[in-house]
Amino acid sequence: MEDKSRDREYCLSLLKEYTKSESLLKHAFAVEACVKAYAEKFNEDVKYWGNVALLHDFDYEMFPTAEEHPFKxxxxxxxxxxxxxxxxSIMSHADYTNIPRTTKLMKTLYACDELxxxxxxxxxxxPSKSxxxxxVKSVLKKMKDKAFARTVNRDDIINGAAQLELSLEEHIAFCIEAMKKEKEILGL
Known part of the structure; x- marks a missing residue:
């Protein structure tokens, strides 16, 4: 039997079957870009890590409540x-599942999701939307503005960097660079 966890086309088709929202699809691609870049950095399985990231919220549009996502x-x-x-690994990205993040993959997914x-x-x-x-300094400045992107949990971003044993600045810079490499698919 083929390993679906390393088949991006299969995972992408699953994502698109459950997720129609353009912004949620782009979020999946952004998290995937960051997590894959970390997989490369850590010398881990890039396809596997990327697909975990790609599918981390695939059920969210259909099952958006804490009772359902990511359980469904x-x-x-x-x-x-x-x-x-x-x-x-996917289950661990939500604090309320109470699944301890014990692996590098779990910590990386958590660290990249909100960021x-x-x-x-x-x-x-x-101005250019690019x-x-x-x-990094503009991201840090916006993090202090509680009215900006108010649904994004700043503590998750800070704790995510700490779990990766990186400074917040290093983590932000790394993710910006990872997302720049995928800016076409992200529309950024």
Whole structure:
């Protein structure tokens, strides 16, 4: 049996089956870009890590409540034959699942999830709406503005960098660079 967890085309088709929102699709691609870049940096399985990131919120549009997401997604992925490590890694990205982040993959997904969304929001308020204009200092400045992208949990961003044992500045810079490499697909 082929390993679906390393088949991006299969994972992408699954994402698009459950997610129609352009912004949610772009969020999946942004998190994927950051997580894959970290997989390369850490010498890990880039395809596997990328697909975990790609599918981390695939069930969110259909099942947006804390009672359902990511639990429904976990059930769907189990039915489709995804291994436990893949599924538990996804489950761990939400604090309320109470799954401890014990692996580098879990910590990386958590660290990149909110930050990728925040960097996207910062990009949209740049005059050119281009990620090429986004700098670490502008992201840090916007993080202090509680009214800006108010649904993004700043503590998750800070804690995510700490779990990766990186300074916040290093983590932000790394994710900006990862997203720049994928700016066409991200529309940034």
């Amino acid at each position: 997604g976990n059930e769907i992925l189990k039915e489709k034959g995804f291994d436990e490590e893949f599924r538990i 990728a969304g925040f960097i996207t929001a910062v990009t949209y308020v740049r 990620i090429d204009e986004v700098e």
